[in-house]
Amino acid sequence: MSAFSAPKGVPDYVPPESAQFVAVRDGLLAAARRAGYRDIELPVFEDTALFARGVGESTDVVSKEMYTFADRGERSVTLRPEGTAGVVRAVIEHGLDRGALPVKLCYAGPFFRYERPQAGRYRQLQQVGVEAIGVDDPALDAEVIAVADAGFRSLGLEGFRLEITSLGDDTCRPQYRELLQEFLFALDLDEETRRRAEINPMRVLDDKRPQIKAMTADAPVMLDHLSDVAKQHFDTVLAHLDAFGVRYVINPRLVRGLDYYTKTAFEFVHDGLGAQSGIGGGGRYDGLMRQLGGADLSGIGFGLGVDRTMLALRAEGKTVGETARCEVFGVPLSEQAKLRLAVLAAQLRAAGVRVDLAYGQRGLKGAMRAADRSGARLTLIAGDRDIEAGTVAVKDLFTGEQVDVAITTVVAEVISRLGVTGS
Structure with a gap:
């Protein structure tokens, strides 16, 4: 056994599972890019004050879950627990809000929260996110939600539901x-919960403890007390979702885990995951940019869990991603043949074909076993006699058919058989 192992609560993704991880991440990002969201890359750690001010000191994320430490300059920095605050900081710092609005950005990567590890809850979690900043338009809220819905469906995921509510506005x-x-103050709350009720009472409605959930079952909900403006905004979001054909369930008790949310809030839930049923969510954050020192511009976004989506697909018995590492596998039977097949491999790779070779001093049987394990469709086999004759044997591993092909036409023959149109 290795003397080292991954940190507790931090999953490794190794082949073949890593292929599914990449397919889920890229599939969710592709849905955002098709809607005009451009990529942004963010620091993995930021000034601690960014999250304390932006996310909210009353949240569990800030008060209990952040990885915070002093760097060598005695500055307090924090591994990013979520993406929105960092994106808003970047928009302000680089003046993106001074261009065309809304600023539409997407990103992916690891985020960090010190939680008790369990199925679907990790200390390093992988997410795909989008943010649309600068326009307060319910149609944009609906687009953001529809992008997430389309991303899940593009992966073949079916058994999820969208829960949505409004968290009201400043009025x-x-x-x-x-x-x-x-x-809440009329209830027999413990000291910590009462303190949370004083700072941000809506956080108490997000408490997952059964006794607190029972005590707050009859608590007033925001949906019953919306201003006319907030109600009109919410109704318009729902009308657009109806027009898009995006199915949803109104959940008046839905409370997102971060303080910056206003108006539209939503969560995607998959019951096949048990207690950790959320696979993504987000909402509108109209005051966040001003709070972080920027212009008074609104925003809407989401974060979708790559890890959670993989578990949801597994719960439905589905897989995504290309697990075969190559399409063509070269089997050289001599040093001269190895050099020639290496050149052919380079030419095929340049044409967009995934190619691997048998390395080391393997015999024909061992090399062919490696070809089978690679998942390749075609094998190129050559020895000294083949090279002298100017040919390479092309074997179809699916049908067993094998033919000799002139070296000068091997690339064209392989591309034709695979139907490659170029990278």
Whole structure:
């Protein structure tokens, strides 16, 4: 056994599972790119104050789950627990908001939260996210949600549902806050929960403990106290989703885990995952950019879990991704043949074909076993006599058919058989 292992709560993705990881990540990103979202790459760690101010000090993410440490310059930095605050910081810093609006960005990568590891909950989690910043338009909310829905469906995922609600705006939230606090302070809450109710009472509705959920079952919900503007916004979002054919369930008790959300909030849930049923979610954050020192511009976005989506696909008995490492496998039977097949491999790779070779001093049987394990469709076989004759044997591993092909036409023959149109 190795003397080292991966940190607790941090999954490795190795072949063949890594092919599915890449397919899920790229499939979710492709759905965003088709809707005009451009890629942004973000630092893995940021100034701790960015998350404390942006995410909210009353959240579990900030108060309990962040990986925070002092660097060698005694600056407090934090491994990013989520993506939105970093994107908004980058938009402000680089002046992207001074161009065409909305600024539409997408990203993928690891995020970090110190949680108790369990199925579907990791300390290093992989996400795909989008942010659309600068326009307060319910049609944009609906587009963001539809992009996530399309991403899941492009992977063949079916057994999920979209839950949606509105968290109100600056007009109605203060009155609702007072109403909710009045309800909560009448309960027999523990000290920590009461303190949370004082800072951000909606966080209490997000408490997963059964006793707290039972105590707050009759708590007032934001949907019953929306301002006219917030209600019109929510109704328009739903109308657009209806027009798109995106199915949803209104969940009045839905509370996202971060403080910056306003108006539209949503979550994608898959019951095949058990307790950790969320596979992605997001919402609108109208005050975040101003709070982080930028212009008073609104935003809407989501984060979709790559790890969770893989588990959801597994729960449905589905796989995605190309697990074969190559399409063509070269079997050289001499050093001269190895050099010639290596040149052919390079030519085929340049044409967009995935090619591997048998290395080392393998005999024909061992090399052919390696070819079978590679998942390749075609094998190129050559020895000294073949090279002297100017030919290479092309064997179809699916049908068993084998023919000798002139070296000068091997590339064209392989491309024709595989139907390659170029990379």
